[in-house]
Amino acid sequence: MSDVPSLRDRLDAIRGLLADEEVRSISRRYFISNGFDGTLTSIGVVVVGAYLSGVTDGLTVITIGLGAAVGLGTSGVWSVWEIERAEKQAELLELERAMLTDLEDTTVQQRRAGARKINAVASGIGPLIGILLPLGPFLGQGIISMLEATLLAIGVGVAVLFTFGAYLGSISKQNWIIAGVRMGLAGLVVAVLNLFLPG
Numbered sequence: 077m078s079d080v081p082s083l084r085d086r087l088d089a090i091r092g093l094l095a096d097e098e099v100r101s102i103s104r105r106y107f108i109s110n111g112f113d114g115t116l117t118s119i120g121v122v123v124v125g126a127y128l129s130g131v132t133d134g135l136t137v138i139t140i141g142l143g144a145a146v147g148l149g150t151s152g153v154w155s156v157w158e159i160e161r162a163e164k165q166a167e168l169l170e171l172e173r174a175m176l177t178d179l180e181d182t183t184v185q186q187r188r189a190g191a192r193k194i195n196a197v198a199s200g201i202g203p204l205i206g207i208l209l210p211l212g213p214f215l216g217q218g219i220i221s222m223l224e225a226t227l228l229a230i231g232v233g234v235a236v237l238f239t240f241g242a243y244l245g246s247i248s249k250q251n252w253i254i255a256g257v258r259m260g261l262a263g264l265v266v267a268v269l270n271l272f273l274p275g
Contacts, residue, residue, distance in 0.1 A: 089190055099191045102160075104247075106199035108240050110152040112259070114206025115240075117144055119233040119263050123210060124270040127226040134217025134225055141214075145207040153200035160192040209236050234263040 093099050122141040131137055168185060213220070213228035220228070238260035245255025 089186075090194070093187065093190050093194055096191070099194055102191075103195050103198035106152070106156050106195055107202040108244060109202070110148065110199050111202030111206040111240055112237065112262070114145070114148050114203030115210065115233050115236050116206075116262060116266050117148060117203075118207040118210040119230055120266040120270055122207070123226055123229040123233070124267050125273075127222060128270060128273075132222060134214035134222065137214045137217075137225075138211050141207055141211040145204050148203035148207065149200045152203050153196045156199035157192065157196040160195050164188040164192055206233075206236060209233070230263065230267050234260045237263045 118141060122137060122144055126137045126140055131140075168188060210229040210233035212232060213225040217225045238256040240256075241259025242252040242256035244250075244259075245252035248255075
């Protein structure tokens with residue numbers, strides 16, 4: 077018999093980790109936080125910044141956005157991987173000291189490693205969604221003008237932020253509409269602030 081876990085075993089392990097509230101909570105924080113950053117980057121730098129800089133081609137805006145998505149997505153995965161690696165290792169060492177035993181290659185250690193992977197993936201997906209969704213309107217540039225694509229992209233970005241906020245409001249038993257509006261407002265603020273930047 078091979079010691080390599082089967083696909084079913086791996087899926088069962090992932091389901092078990094996703095059922096853990098602590099894993100879900102940490103992943104949720106990374107996902108929303110980095111998704112928030114990604115969306116504001118998309119609205120400010122990519123969408124409004126490109127339009128105000130005189131970019132006349134929607135494909136150019138999308139290319140800039142893809143570059144930002146790769147950068148922030150990689151940053152999200154890499155940073156959380158290293159952060160959680162250090163945190164989980166510190167927790168494991170503390171547990172080992174308390175139990176006076178080596179927990180390397182145990183179920184405890186494997187679950188912590190699995191949780192780190194889920195946290196890192198969630199952290200990387202957040203900015204990808206936040207950046208790529210607002211770029212959608214630029215696919216139709218040619219049918220619509222650059223100004224219209226830019227305004228639609230801002231609207232999509234604000235809607236993404238609203239969704240993040242509404243989700244957080246719903247899990248914390250707050251008014252999800254107010255929570256969504258608070259988050260969505262950040263997108264409008266970034267768009268307006270870009271209007272006053274020099275150049």
